[in-house]
Ligand SMILES: Cc1cc2nc3c(=O)[nH]c(=O)nc-3n(C[C@H](O)[C@H](O)[C@H](O)COP(=O)(O)O)c2cc1C
């Protein structure tokens with residue numbers, strides 16, 4: 458990819474450039490969702506149902522996109538979502554993404570299923586880094602992962618609760634998705650868990666999850682996690698007010714409204730629509746973040762208006778990484794951050810904290826929090 462390509466692209470325009478360099482299996486693993494991909498499409502489509510309400514003749518000479526989350530001041534309310542197996546996209550993989558996040562003044566959530574260890578990722582880009590955790594049938598493994606994340610200097614543990622079993626990802630079944638032999642799940646180095654089962658038909662990842670992930674997980678796992686770490690706990694995958702209330706009750710320090718990018722339960726509600734109900738239930742007690750379908754600065758503003766403190770982006774980072782390594786991810790963050798800054802100016806809201814429910818129109822079928 459040339460510098461020119463990186464300069465002219467918007468987030469979505471990077472996808473074809475990424476596709477051109479990815480294997481068929483890797484592209485479909487990154488791009489795909491569960492079953493009919495209804496939720497994958499709905500996540501994105503939901504943004505089209507909301508419109509903005511610009512105020513005019515407001516001084517927007519200075520626009521402040523910075524935000525504070527769990528004690529860290531970030532340059533913008535846009536984080537890098539945890540995504541597995543980044544060295545499938547580019548040899549620099551997770552290190553490139555972490556460095557790009559740092560360069561942009563924001564943070565990355567490092568996936569448990571990374572192809573670079575959390576220690577190496579943290580060393581490549583010193584600064585705030587969250588570690589995303591799955592809970593394994595063998596709790597010793599889970600505990601060891603938390604210890605590795607702590608030793609690496611991670612500043613929060615992000616427990617993903619959307620994968621008791623893997624979603625039915627038909628693209629991966631078709632391609633027989635698995636890691637090429639030169640890549641490993643580096644956080645499990647030295648453990649049998651570092652490789653997929655080699656005798657599995659269909660998706661190797663699905664067989665791995667069936668073998669290793671604990672499907673009996675309940676809220677007591679959050680209490681257990683609390684007992685083994687002093688790091689803040691972020692619960693990723695809360696989409697109902699009932700679970701939001703339980704998350705607060707069980708001491709979560711933040712929640713992420715997420716349906717795993719439409720990769721788990723197909724027909725799950727789009728996250729933009731779930732967000733205001735979760736924010737309402739949380740009632741400001743802890744920060745609410747969201748992900749799913751964020752591709753434009755206007756999307757970020759809509760999420761903020763519905764109660765999010767910040768958003769995370771998944772696939773666009775992978776497209777940037779595949780198309781251009783670290784500069785490709787930097788470009789994605791620059792585009793989103795630039796669009797956010799321009800949107801705030803055009804909207805007459807000179808800072809992120811000036812965005813509230815008055816920034817959006819009410820659409821039938823959407824339950825919005827009361828107007829600020
Ligand atoms: C290829 C891929 C791998 C992912 N791996 C993880 C993971 O390891 N852990 C996790 O919590 N979420 C994972 N996710 C979900 C993302 O963190 C995020 O919820 C989702 O991608 C957001 O939607 P978006 O891609 O539309 O921005 C993954 C998503 C993708 C696309």
Ligand SMILES: CC(C)CC(=O)C(=O)O
Pocket residue numbers: 541570620623662666717720
């Ligand atoms: C554990 C797997 C489900 C990895 C992942 O989060 C994903 O592919 O979406």
